[in-house]
Amino acid sequence: MDTINGNKLSKSNMTVLSNSYWILMFSCLFILAGQLLFVKSDVIQEFLPRGVSAYGDGLENGQLLHIPLGDVNQSLLFTYFANVTKGCSWTNVTLFLRHDGLPIVNVFNASYPNFTWVYQPIDYEENFLGDGLQQRLTIHPRQPSSVIFGVVFFLEDAARIQQQGLTKSCTTLFWGRVETLPLNVSSISVDRVDETAAKLVRKNYVQPLSAKWVLDHNKGDDNISANTESILDLKSSDIPTFLSWTILSPTDIGGTLQVDIKFNQDERNSSVFGYLAFGTQENPNRTQFSANSSEVIPKATIIVPYPLAGVWYLSLFANCTEWNESDCQRNISVKVQISLSPCKEGACGPHGRCIQYFSAGLIYSACVCSSGFAGWSCSDGSNALSTAILLTSVLLLTLSNLFFIPAIFLAFRRGFYSQCLLYFVTMFFSSFYHACDQPEFNFCLMPYTVLQFGDFYSALTSVWLTAFIVANPSVSEEISSAMCIGGAVGIAMAVHYNPTSLASFTIPIVCGLGLIAICWTRQSCQMHKCYPGKSYCLKAVLPCLLFSIVGLVCFAFLETEDNYFYVHSIWHISIALAIVFVIPPEGKKFDITKPPSIDHEPLSL
Structure with missing residues (x-):
């Protein structure tokens, strides 16, 4: 709940x-x-x-x-x-x-x-x-x-x-x-003009922060094959091949630039190395990469978060390690892929979600990590929660709702069938809501918003209808039904408007407590004695208050991000047990449509 x-x-x-x-x-x-x-x-x-x-x-x-x-x-x-x-x-x-x-x-x-x-x-x-x-x-x-x-x-x-x-x-x-x-x-x-590099053509996608750059078909270059796959035929020499492309502002700077270089064919005894630089080909703050055909994964990858707006340069060198010099006269074919995507290839791994935001006139992406993972792509697991802790949190938050079973059984046994059904619905939605809300071991039986609404609504309605049977108002059945339905409709509107507001939480509780106070005071005045009896107050009201106070203190003041799963489970258990104690016994009820006579005994266990 x-x-x-x-x-x-x-x-x-x-x-x-x-x-x-x-x-x-x-x-x-x-x-x-x-x-x-x-x-x-x-x-x-x-x-x-x-x-x-x-x-x-x-x-x-x-x-x-x-x-x-x-x-x-x-x-x-x-x-x-x-x-x-x-x-x-x-x-x-x-x-x-x-x-x-x-x-x-x-x-x-x-x-x-x-x-x-x-x-x-x-x-x-x-x-x-x-x-x-x-x-x-x-x-x-x-x-x-x-x-x-x-x-x-x-x-x-x-x-x-x-x-x-x-x-x-x-x-x-x-x-x-x-x-x-x-x-x-x-x-x-910073000089950013260099005409010796082959300019790549930008290809846009429908999704924001998504683009790729391929070779320009209109520019002839003996060292470059002009095709859409950006295949380069490199010669083994000290003369590099230069490529250039432009990162636009503000459309591109909120994404991630990725450069992949891999061998296009089954090359043997070949290697490729080069540099990625910003602004100019000879920028001293450039980064180096290399790929060797003999490696298990013969490719090189460079990932640049939030690339600067301007011209970027890629220089490529080919190297042949064949013993026969004639075999090194051939070209080394490589495939270059230059792309822009949100986060890291549009995802944040298994421990995070890639979210796109709009602020300051631009769209940018960022990873929202879970389970203690952190970093640009949620790959830093130095403070990650163990599998045992994650599984324990799921089990505690879901199985703690089983403490509603005694309240369900007792309400059914004593003839409060509407409350029995409502306690079952509360247990159902709270269990599956928390099962869906987990970052790792999650299971969503329904859409998240449906489970959230069902959890909040059934929990607050349970409070209202429980207070109603405890108050036992001396009104007609028609007025009693109208009060129950009116409270349920009001709670539905409040939960739909803002489920996390203080008003949605306190109004049903205050109204329920007010109804109990008014009805019990009226009964006491008519019977000229304390209502309910001392036995019910000690065996039912007092334990209910103790469990409710413990649950409210844990919920309102003790929960942190680290202890949420077991402190919130205590909240579930406390509220479920509080309901068990306060459900009125069936054998002591009297006709609520008639004023109690002097012979009526106070409500007791």
């Missing part, structure tokens, strides 16, 4: 704006207006107050910034600050900037997959507190860069799961302004 769990169900749920949030927003705008009045400069970009999220494994939670440079050839001044909601602790905020590409963020130093080349991951890194104090950074644009991208996030100190509405909502806001400096400072220039 699940109720509210905002962070566990969807990390992307938006926080409800509070009064303190608006006060913080207007204070940032007031500071902005004051600076615009007294500071005169060429402002090229303004970042109005915007929310900053906690760091995940990359850019999936970051706030992206877009700084267009245009024809700017002088240094820039970046003025910025961050502030938090009143009454909240200062956060540690980090700002990354990168020319012509998205910053490659790896705060926890997670490992990258094999053959990954991280080229110029960041150009500027700034760490500061969200205390409202202004920070300044001088940026020296690199020519011919046309844009600078940035990302802002803060580091969380705790991994406790905060239930929506039960804890104070803290928001971190970021504001910034980029303006030109009056002093003209020469920028770093």
Whole structure:
């Protein structure tokens, strides 16, 4: 049985704006207006107050910034600050900037997959507190860069799961302004013009962040076979073969560039090596690769996350190791595949999901990892959970719902058939919902949203109908049915509107407790004695309250990302046992349509 769990169900749920949030927003705008009045400069970009999220494994939670440079050839001044909601602790905020590409963020130093080349991951890194104090950074644009991208996030100190509405909502806001400096400072220039390389033609796909580059049929080259498979006939010599292609901004920089070189035929005693460079063929920050026909996998692969916008170059050298020199006069045929895809070939392995985001005017991809895996493609298993722990978590979260069986049996035995059916439905949906919600050993009997709604709705309706039979209101059967159906309809609307809100959780409980208090007070006044009896209070009400309090404390205040599976299982068990104790006995019921007489005994076990 699940109720509210905002962070566990969807990390992307938006926080409800509070009064303190608006006060913080207007204070940032007031500071902005004051600076615009007294500071005169060429402002090229303004970042109005915007929310900053906690760091995940990359850019999936970051706030992206877009700084267009245009024809700017002088240094820039970046003025910025961050502030938090009143009454909240200062956060540690980090700002990354990168020319012509998205910053490659790896705060926890997670490992990258094999053959990954991280080229110029960041150009500027700034760490500061969200205390409202202004920070300044001088940026020296690199020519011919046309844009600078940035990302802002803060580091969380705790991994406790905060239930929506039960804890104070803290928001971190970021504001910034980029303006030109009056002093003209020469920028770093990179020559990116080279006419000796064979230009590749871009082939687009329907999906975003998907493209490939093949040989240009219109350009003749004796060393290159002009076909769509990019087959190159290389001669064994010291003269390289150059290829070039262009990464566009902003359509390409949010994906992953992959270069594959493999032998096109069954080559023997041959090898190919070369370099991948950005901007110019002789860039000293280039990476080297090699492939040998005698290897088990005779190919070379280079993976470039978030490639910079501009011209990329591939240089290829062929080498023949035959003893007979005449055999080395032949060409070595290789196949070159250059492609762009989301994440790593559109996936994140078995331990993650590739998600595409839209922010700052561009689409970019990022992996959302599970089971303790981390890294660019969720390949870093240094902190991964073992199979035993993953299997234990599934079993605890699903089998803990079997504690509803005593409540189902008791409700049936005592004639509360509607409640019996509802407890069974709660056990069913909660078990299969948690079985579907697991990252590894999961099983989805129905669509996830259906299981989630069924779990939330049946759980809250169980609370309402259980409170109804405990209250035992002295009303007609028609009014009793109307109250039950009205409560069920209201709960359905609340769960559909926002299943993780505090209101959806507390309103059925408060209404149920209020109904019990009113009915028991009325019964006590009519009978001139305490209702229900002392025996029922000690043997039923008191254990029910104890189990309910234990479950609520575990659910609201003790759950973390690490202990979720067994602490949340305690919540299941506690609520199921609380219902068992509080179900009224069948033999002591009286006619609810008539006021109780003085001869009626208080409800007892």
